[in-house]
Amino acid sequence: RNFFQHISEHTSRMSDEDVIVFLDGDDWLAHQNVLLHLAEDYYRNTSCWMTYGSLVYFPHGIASISPPFPPSVVQSSSYRKFEWISTHLRTVKFKVWRNLREEDFRGPEGRFLDMTV
Template identity: 40%
Template structure:
């Protein structure tokens, strides 16, 4: 049974925190922990999560981090993963989203054990419109040519990866032209390098494991779609990462 860490970056999610965390504590899996990062919310999300942990006697399962200043989801993810063990599997769950059912972590474990993969990407269903997402398996020719940045984006939620793989990303590739961690498009900033390093060790899971909340008014695509597209193009133009061999992988762990 693999050790799994669920990281929840969250900002102003007082409306969604309970559904989010309830889907996590309900997981039918033993070897996991949760790190909830409240990014200096102004709507009492931190206090509400703290109360949820107390009410559900989940202090040993859920670690709550409360930032004194807002730094953004990507920097929160980076800072948190640096403190994780290399052999842990990280699942990223946004603070306004939730797991599709209580067997999500069990499914992730099965895929890692059976395929010896290094990372996964999957399928989601949006809420409240109940539409299946656009994720799909990346074609073999794209993988062989290492052309992930040249094709349409299809590596969506649910995403998971080994900590050692994430730590292999150069920090400078996560910094935007504005000198800070990408405030939008952080998913692409981390996924492209890991896909390039993993090749066929990245596995697609077609089963819906993730519910993506499109009702939240502060979703990136609703805040500044133009900036989101511009940052995505910058990330796509960055230098590709080389494929990691087993020997190279061993040097990272």
């Protein structure tokens, strides 16, 4: 199975306001309140549809903080044409996910991408 199929199989009963959290198998959350923080500070109190964040490289403790997308990218919705800046932890409301198509996860030759952003 590919990434799209795996996520799609597990989201069949979600509603538009539910949130999907993408946590890779080799990653972990920084503390036990990370999801609570996302729910209360981003999704419950704002019109946020997705998040991307920062990470700390283990065991060195070096932080990698994602910069915001430039206003021109946001206004034109040209995220896919801009350089990759979205890193862990990534989350998205189901209403965004349900509008993605399987072909959005395929490269020009029709194979599923090894990585997606």
